Structure formats: C-alpha cells, structure tokens
Amino acid sequence: MDTPTTSPKTGGGHGPRRIDPRDRAQLAESPVSGRRVIAYFRPYRWQVAAVVALIVASSLISMTSPFLLRTVIDDALPHQDVRLLLLAVGGMLLVTIATALIGVQQTWISTRVGQAVMHRLRTDVFTHLQRQAMSFFTRTRSGEITSRITQDIGGMQSIVTSTAVSIASNLTTAVATAVAMAALSWRLSLLSLLVLPPAIWTTRKVALARREITSERQRRLSDLQAQVTEELSVSGALLSKTLGTAGRGAREFTQTSTDLVGLEVRSELAGRWRMATMSIVFAAIPALIYLAAGFPATSGGMTIGTIIAFTTLQSGIFRPIMGLLNVGASWVASMALFSRVFGYLDLEPEVTPPATPVDLDPTTVRGDVRIEGVGYRYPDGDRLALDGIDAVIPAGSHLALVGATGSGKSTLASLLVRLADPSTGRITVDGVDLRDIDPQTLTHVIGIVTQETYLAHDTVRANLLLADPDATEARLWQALATAQAADLVAALPEGLDTVVGARGHRFSGGEQQRIAIARTLLRDPAVLVLDEATSALDNDTERELQTALDALARGRTTITIAHRLSTIEAADEILVLSGGRVVERGEHLALLRRGGAYARLAGEDLALTA
Template identity: 60%
Template sequence: MARPTTPNAEKRAADKAQLAEAPVSLRRIGRLFAPHRARLLLVVALIVASSTIALAQPFLVKHVIDVAIPQQDVGLLLTCVALMVGIAVATSALGVVQSWQSTMIGQRVMHRLRSDLFGHLQRQSVGFFTRTRGGEIQSRVVNDIGSMQSVVTSTATSIASNLTTVVGTVIAMVALSWQLALITLVVLPPAVLLTRKVARLRYAVTAARQAKLADLHVQVEEGLSISGVQLTKTLGAAPTLARRFEQTSADLVDLEVRSQLAGRWLMATMNIVFAAVPAALYLAAGLPATSGGMTIGTLVAFVALQSALFRPLMGLLGVQADVTASLALFSRIFEYQDLPVEIDDPADPVRLGAVRGEVRFDHVDFGYGDATVLHDIDLTVPAGGSLALVGETGSGKTTLASLVARLHDPTAGAVRVDGVDVRDLTLDDLAAAVGVVTQETYLLHATVKDNLLHAKPDATDAEIEAAARAARIHDVIAALPQGYDTMVGSRGHRFSGGEKQRLAIARTLLRNPRILVLDEATSALDNGTERDVQAALDELAEGRTTITIAHRLSTVRNADQIAVLAHGRVVELGTHEELLLRGGRYADLVRSGLETVAA
C-alpha cells in the first residue's frame, strides 16, 4: 500500500521540482546582497560575538562553585555574578542589534526585488496576463518575496548562529573536560537523531489529521448546505454521503489517537535525551576510572554547556529543508524576472512630433500560436476620420483594434501611425497618441480625482473639471458627499455602468490623444444611459481619428467607413448607405439586428 503523502512532503517535493526546473545560481543571489556587504559582515560579527560571550557563562559558574563559594571569596563572587548579569545584558543587546541589521538587509533586498519584479511584469504583454492566473502573479510578487525575509532574518542567521554555537560549545567542552566531551559526543548524536525521527513522525501524523479534518469540513459544507441538501434529495444520495462521512470520521478518530501518541512519544523522547545525557555525565564524573579528579564546578559547567548544545544541533540537522525552501523562493522570483519582454521599446525609436492621427493597417496578419485570427487586413483611416468595425463574435474586431495601442504585435504586416510602424515608437509616445475606452471600465480604489489623475498626474483642477464636463459626468461628481475627493469604492461600485463609462471618457479626455479606440464602450448600457454616454463619446471623438468596435446601429451609421469582418478578414468596406445598397453581409446584420449580432 502506498504511503500517503503529507503537505510537508508535498512542499519539499514541490521545492525540489521548482529548483530542478529553474536552477538558482548562488552567485546571482550573492549579487542581491552585494550592496549590503558591510551590514552582512556586521551581522556575522554580532552573531559570533554573542555566541562567544554566552560561552563564558558556564566558566563563571565553575569559578563560583569551585573557588568563590568554598573559599568565601566575596570579591570573586561579586565579580562573577556581575559578569553573569553583564553577559546576559550584552547578549540581549547584541541580539537586538543583530535582528535590526538583518531585518534591514532583508527588507531592502525585498524592496529591490519587489520593485524590479513589478516593473518587469508591467512590461509584459497582455498575452502573458491572459495565460497566467492572477493569483499566481500576486503570490510571487507578495507572498514569495515576503517569505524571503526569513532567508536573512531566520534561515541564514540561524545557520550562522547555530553553527557558531555548536563549534564554540564543543571547543569549550573539550577545554573543560575532554573525557566528558568524549562521552557527550558518543551519546548525544544518536539521541538527537532519535528525537528528530519522532518529530518527523508526529508532523506526518498531524498533517494527515489536518487533511482529514479538511475533508470533513468539505463534506459538511457540501452535504448540509441548502444547495447540497436539494441535490442529495433529488438524487437519492443521502445514504452514500452518510457512509462517506462516517468513514471519514472513523479515519479521523484513528489519526487523532496517533497524533496524541506521537506527541507524547516526542515529549518522552526529548525528556529521555535531556535526562540520559546528563546522567551519563554524572556517572562518568562519579566513577574513579573516569572522573580524573573532576571538580563539581567543572561538572555543573559542563552539563550547562551540553544542554545548550542540543537545540542548535537540531537546528543544523534540519537546515537542508530550510535552504531548499529558500532557494525555491528565489527560483520562483528569478523565473518571472527572466521572462522575455515580448512588446518593448525599440532600440532606436522614431519620434512622431505633432501627431496627425492617420492609422493604416498594412496587410496585417495576427495569430495566437498556430491559430491565425486576422488575415491580410489592409485598411486606412485618414487623420480625423472614423472607422467602425462590425462582425459576429470571434470575427477579430477587438484583436484588430488592440493592435493600434500595441497590446499585441502583428505576426505579419504593420500597423502605422502617420506612416510610422508603431513598433518603431516608444510605448510612452504611442500611449500619448492612442487612447482606449472599453466596455469594462476599470476604476482604482481611490478618489474620483485620483482616478482621473491616473491618466495625467500633473493635470490641474481646472483641466480635471473641464474633462469631466465634456464627458457629461461633472454634475454627478459635484453631487457626491466629497465631490472629486469621494472614494469610488472597489472597482467603482459607487457608480452605475454609464457613470463609470463617462468617468473613463473623462480620464481619456485628460490625456487628449489624437487617436481613439472605442471597444464596445456602450454595449452593457440601457438605451437611456447609452444616449448620455454616446453624447460624451461624440464630444471625445470630435476632431480625432476614431476606430469604433460597433455595437449599435446608431453608432455604426455615422462612421466615415464601416469594415465588416468575418473569420478575420475584411469582407465588406464602405459607408452605411453603400453597404446597405450592396445587400451583402452588412445588410444581413442590419436586418437580423446589429445590436445582437455585432456584440
């Protein structure tokens, strides 16, 4: 029977798989910490100093027991006691400074990684975000980088601290009594390994218990919710669910018992270790053959050293899993940092100067992978002119329009603005020339003013108000409790669909682009709201080159040109009247209801 995997085992396996798929160069990690060499050296020095100073404590105890108390040497006693307190104060102070410095290093490295990764992902194409889960991106930017704090403040420092403590303690033990040191080094390792084995067993049982508890919660939620009960009753599945629940509950009983016993075994093993090693030392100190004239102070000091050796030694034994987990985090971050930027600024960009606004699709092809979406599109929109794109769902309208803003690059041909291939322009210059309004308006969880300033950070209050008035949204904003300083709420829930669209139009007006792409900007609105938004769009489009993905006949009929797309090709081109007279696909769309077909 296969052994059930535990979450911890799965995590270790996932970390190893991540490193196998994307190996991490230690030199690359080292470069992240290179600017902080001085602080790193200080942290190491503090760790060594703290561990070394702490080792003096048992020697002071030896002097107190062997000399100061038997000889009633008050001066020596006071000196040793003062030094004991001083050591406690010094190690505590050094620990605070070490935590402060290591946290500073970790936070600055995280800040640099986080900022660089965010900037790099911002440069990725829309295709990357289409094929990647949003939660995965957020997890790497926030959770993975946040977890890397432990690489400095926990993993790295604990390795250095534990290693220093173990080496220093062993040296001190040998200096005190090589005979007792030999006994400790023989007895302690098997005891430590036994404790570690029992701890792993307990973790495995506890993890299995938690997984079974999760199953139980799922069964309760699915079986006793209103929807679950209705489904169970209509399918007659109640007996099956009850049997499954009973089996899960019975499994949980067994795991609970094993978990409690494993916990007791762990405690029992640790108690045996803590008792057996000192007992062996006391035995060795009491036997004439092994005592070698050992003093009581030496024995007490040695037992104190031996007790301090156990935990750092356990920490070092578990360091492999910590290092693997840390490297896996770096691997996940570097994997995203190494993503190629598919759409980037050209090496030698062309400057447009004053934008007239002519747009030309010069025999454009585009495809996703092996699937070709657009075929040989050859269209020209004169500066200040308008083009409407209509066609059935999947005909390529949105894809064609997105090429103007360079959300994608054509696989053949070119999209040109004023005769210049958009791939030869900087992304900032292109964004300044092309404005996009879509049907899905995205508003930030910020004030109305901040949402508008997102388009033009240096806009004045007068410019903001003028844009809002032109978009027919100023009166709505002015009636809000705090006017332009009112929070729009998550995704703009305070506003209706039409109001959000007009806010988006105002935002675009602030940028004052010469070319507009209107991607079904009124498709989700009722007729009354659509008229208000359309009036704002007409204001926005005045004097600009406009490419509209049409949704309603009222929008289509006023365009200078209407391009009918089917299966990624332009099958008809002309004005509303010309296309109706031809009696072709456009006429069919109008007859069948352009509003429903073109969407």
C-alpha cells in the same frame, strides 16, 4: 489561490525538517544558479560579513560564562574571595550585556539586508510583470501573482535572516560548546556523545510524524483563505446573493474550519509518546553526568563547579545541532522560492519598449493612422487571428470595424493601443511605427474606451487624476460635463471625493463608462479607439452615452469597434471583418446597397433591436 512551498525556518524549536518533495520538483524543473542569487546580496557583502563576524564573536564570548561560573563555585565562594567573586560575577554580567548588544546589532544588520533584497526583488518582479502583454494576465491567476510577490519573496528573507545566519550561529555555537566541554572534561564529553544520537533521532521522528499533518493543515488553510477571498469579495458576494449560494458557501467554510480543528488537535498529539521519551532522555543526561562524576574511575577529580559548568554547556549543545540538521531542507526550500520568482523575472515580454524611441511630442501629433498588411497570430495558437489588414485613417476621420464575434475586431483594437504587436505588417501614427514610440508617450497619443471599464477602488477624483495628475478642479468638472457625468458626480455624498467602490460597483455600467470617458478626455489623445464601448448597455443608456462619446471623438481620429451598427452610420469608412480578414469596406449606405456581409449584419442588428 496558489500557495507557496513551506517557508524555510531554522532552529531547534520544532525539530528537524525533511526536504519537501515539491521543493525538489521545483528546482528540478527550474534550477537556480548560485551566482544569480549571490548577485542580489553582492551589494551588501560587507554587511553580511559583519553579521557572520558578530555571530562568531557572540558565540565565543558566551562560552566564557560556564568557566566564570566554575570560578565562582570552586574558588570565589569556598575561599570567601570577594575580589574574585566580584570579578567573576562582573564578567558574567559583561558577557550577558555584550552578547545582547551584539545580538541587537546582528539582527538590525541582517534584517536591513534581507529587507533591501526583498525590496529589490518585489520591485523587479512588479515592474517586469507590468511589461507583460495582456495575454499573460488572462492566463495567470491573480492569486498566483500575489503569492509570488508577497509570500514567496517574503520567504526568501530567510536566506539572510535565518538560513545563512543559522549556519554561522549554530556551527560556531556547536563547535565552541564542544571544545569548551572537552576542555572541562573529556570523559563527560564522550558520555554526552553517546546520549546525543538517540535524543536527535527521537526528535527527528517526532518532526516527521507531524510533517504530513502540517502539510495537510497548510492545504486546508489555503482552502479557507480561498473561500474567504471568493465568497467575501464584491463579485463573490454578488454571485452568492443572486444565485442563492450563501448557505452552501457557509457550509463549505464550516466544514473546512472543522477539518482544521481536527488537524490542529492531531498535530499537537502527534508523537507525544516520543516527546515523553525524549524528555526522559534529556532528564537522564544530567543524571548520568552526576553519576559519572561520583565514580572515581570516571570523575577524574572533577570539582562541583566543573560539573555545573559542564551540564550548563551540555544542555545548550542540542539546539545548534538540531539547527544544523535543518539547514539542508531550509536551503532547498529557499532556493525553490527563488526558482518560482526567477520564473517570473525570466518571462520574455511579448511587447518590448523600443531601445531608441522616436522623439514624438503628443501635443503635435495629427493622428494620421495607417494599418499596413497587419497579421496577428496568438503566441499559443497556429491560427491567424488577423491576416492582411490594410486601412488608411486620415487625421480627424472616423473608421468603424464591424463583424461577427471572433472576427478579429477586438484583436485589432489591442494592436492599435499596442497591448500586442502585429506578427506581420505594421501600424503607424503620423508615419511612425507604434513599436518605435515610447510606451508612456503612446498612452498620450492613443486612448481607448472599452466595454469593460475599470475604476480603481478609490475616489472619483483619484480615478480621473490617473489620466492627468496635474489637472485642476475646473478641468475635472469640465471633463465630467463633456462626458455627461457632472450632474451624476455632483449628486454624490462627497462629490469628487466619493469612493467609487471595488471595480466601480457604486455606479451602473453606463455611469462607469461616462467617468471613463471623462478620464480619457483629460488624457486628450489624438487617436481614440472605442472598443464596443456601448455593447453592454440598454438602448436608453446607450443613447445617453453616445452623446458623451460623440463629444469625446470630436476633432480626433476615431476607430470604433461596433456592436450596434446604428452607432457607426456616420463613419467615413467601415471595414467588415470575417475570420480575421477584411471582406468588405465602404460607407454605410453603399455597403447596405451592396447586399453583402454588412447588409446581413445590419439585418441581424435590426432584428435584435426590434
């Protein structure tokens, strides 16, 4: 499974991060325009401004706490000034309440903005990928698509909720803290500046020491997830049981899990001596401050309250500085995620909907199909898959396409349902070019049944209603009866509400086909394409299914891509394809008498079924 780059995170919890070389490579290959990213956030610019304002306000308000603490220690308590004590303590409580409320509001706004942008990106990518031709899905791993839509887009939210917020929060906090420290004691501030660099350097070394281990751990986690997906899916379980590979799969999983244990231990132990050194440094900072405050030359007459307030500020300045050091790596990682997702959004669909579709009512379509000089070249190939195909299929007639494997039959079928567009020529229905018909309308005009039936992991009812969401119970049973599947469904534990299983594995191939035929009947297309719908079935199942197919084809223009010639003997015309060209055409008996390519195919077919 394709894994995304490390999700961008900021803050001081894990030390500074180094820019991932994979992120740099992604951005070098596919640069991201800042304007394009900003465009997604432009509708929420006032909300983003409000978040920044709330962060600044929260940082400034929180800076008053050390000064109030100094007032309590230096003035209120020594002088027993109850009124001042109440005011100072009340002020500290109000600061806490105000910053907490501001934090809640800021989180609410930033999360809503981030989720809104993620929602738009998810839906944009999902709908854009739906417009891609089938060739995109055959060459792209499903795990990669899932990774882009879920993990990559999820990581982008950090632009608002982490990276952008971190810049505003950490910068404001660091500056405000530094100013407050200088206001309390410029001498101690200079001392802190001398101590902070080694502390930051030590923490960075620890982070870099852990980085390689963390990267390897992520790779092994990806391997673990891939093993779970492959071994415990329906297809994977079937493969392991039939090939006896369950033991090997368990051993590989065990090894990966063992590797993860070792990596986790190494990650925890990495840089421990540096962490110990850093702990000593941090413990030394307050000690040095107390020591400096004790010498007249460096104390400047500081009060105890000032010292306590200063150490409180000083202990809090490290986190925002570390957060700012992380911003560069986090921003590059976020932009790399945008680059990956924009890469999908920039894909040009091979099949585009018409700008001004022809107004076509599916219920009035006769089904007069014409194939005029059709040629097709695959996008990544030089060889013509189809060349100069011509055919006239009058409404209600039956055309059969036959030929050896690779002759172009299924390619032509994909053009007939507009899974791809011809490179040359055109295909029309009732005189209208398929490219001028709205894609949704076209699915009501032309239906297809293939040898690889797909049933969603849902109930039988839900699978049928995909064709006609408004179909009544009676219509569902009527379609099933016509498809010779009513008895099959009626015998199921919950009838129509029985779950078919992943990819329809509850049923045999022939049973899946019959349910698919019932679904196509509900769609009621004027033109029907049967793409080797019975080729994967045994002879007995094929005969049963042929009855359902005959019922489905009745009264429709039918185009059959045949594997077994016995199923197309009654076709009005048969086209024999070879190398993407029509080498023979005519009726069954006439082609047999001719003794050409069709007769040879018939002989081979007879030999196989004998």
